[in-house]
Each structure stands twice: as structure tokens, then as C-alpha cells.
Amino acid sequence: MSLGDISAQTIIEKKDLRHCDLVRTARFGSLGIILIGPVCAQWFRFLASKIGTKGSTVALKKVALDQLCFAPCMMFVFLTTLNTLQRNPWEETKRHIKANYVDIMIANYKVWPAIQLMNFYIIPTYYQLLLVQAVALFWNTYLAWKTARKLD
Known part of the structure; x- marks a missing residue:
């Protein structure tokens, strides 16, 4: 997630690497380590155990x-937690969720269903999280850019 944030800052926001917001990058990366990674790993294990692995x-x-x-x-958890880490008051957090949630979910449905269908149908269970993380580099770049934009 940190690499996604650095990519967002340097590629999309056109910042020089020396002028990147490293606190923002650390916050985004921490969210990946503490929340996103562990929860997604558990989710994949749950799906494999309850639904199966082939077919x-x-x-x-x-x-x-x-x-x-x-x-x-x-x-929703991601956006709420990110705003909490940014120390935004609840009213501002709600504004950020309202401003970003639908757009992010629309983008999600343009990317992830096809990736996950291929992932669950072709990729062995042991490597599924690896594929997700490879695609997530680009997804996290988008999320970092989208969630860092100032609200009007």
C-alpha cells in the first residue's frame, strides 16, 4: 500500500519524490499491514474452507x-479507518465517505470481479493472495489518489 501511495503522489499528482508526503505514505502502508492484509488473508481462508477451492x-x-x-x-471499514488515522473528526469522516464511497465501489466493480473470477477459477489457493497483491499495487495507487483529494 505504501508503494501505491508513492506511485499516486509521483505519477498521478506529479510530485517530485523528495516532496512526497511520507507521513501519508506511512499511514497508508500501516493500514495495509495492520488491517487490509490480515483481514484479506482471513477472508481468503474463510472462502476456501466454506465454499471450496475448485470448480x-x-x-x-x-x-x-x-x-x-x-x-x-x-x-467502508477502509475509509473509516483511514480517516481515523488522519485524525479527522467524525463529521469530516462522514463527508469523505459520502464523497468517495460510491466512486470507489464503481471502480471496484470495473476491476475486481474479473480479477477474482480468474483468481478463484485458475490460480491455486496458495497463490491467490499473491495475485490480489500484484493487482492491488495499481488499485492502491488509485485509492491513495482518490482518498487524498481535498473535498470542496
């Missing part, structure tokens, strides 16, 4: 649960 029906069930249950909840 097209299994893959479709996992994608449906992942995208209809986990993703919306996790995005």
Missing part, C-alpha cells in the same frame, strides 16, 4: 460473496 461454481460463489458482501463492507 466454476465455487469460483462464481466466491466472487459473488467477495463482491457483494466483503468488498462493500471492507471499503
Whole structure:
């Protein structure tokens, strides 16, 4: 997640590496280490144990649960936790969620269902989190940029 934030700052926001907000990067990276990584790893284990690991029906069930249950909840938790780490008051946190949640979920549905379908159908269970993390570099770049923008 830190690399995604640095990418957002240097590539999208066009900051020189020396002028990047390293506190922002550390905050974003901490969120990945403390919350996102462990929760996603547990989620993948849960899906494998409750739904299974092979077959097209299994893959479709996992994608449906992942995208209809986990993703919306996790995005709300992500946005709330990020704003908490930024020490934003609850009213500002609500404004950030209202301003970003729908756009992020629309982007999510453009990216993740296809990735997860391939992941759950083709990729062995042991490597599924690895594929997600590879795609997440680009996803985290988007999230870092989207959540760092100032609200009007």
C-alpha cells in the first residue's frame, strides 16, 4: 500500500519524490499491514474452507460473496479507518465517505470481479493472495489518489 501511495503522489499528482508526503505514505502502508492484509488473508481462508477451492461454481460463489458482501463492507471499514488515522473528526469522516464511497465501489466493480473470477477459477489457493497483491499495487495507487483529494 505504501508503494501505491508513492506511485499516486509521483505519477498521478506529479510530485517530485523528495516532496512526497511520507507521513501519508506511512499511514497508508500501516493500514495495509495492520488491517487490509490480515483481514484479506482471513477472508481468503474463510472462502476456501466454506465454499471450496475448485470448480466454476465455487469460483462464481466466491466472487459473488467477495463482491457483494466483503468488498462493500471492507471499503467502508477502509475509509473509516483511514480517516481515523488522519485524525479527522467524525463529521469530516462522514463527508469523505459520502464523497468517495460510491466512486470507489464503481471502480471496484470495473476491476475486481474479473480479477477474482480468474483468481478463484485458475490460480491455486496458495497463490491467490499473491495475485490480489500484484493487482492491488495499481488499485492502491488509485485509492491513495482518490482518498487524498481535498473535498470542496
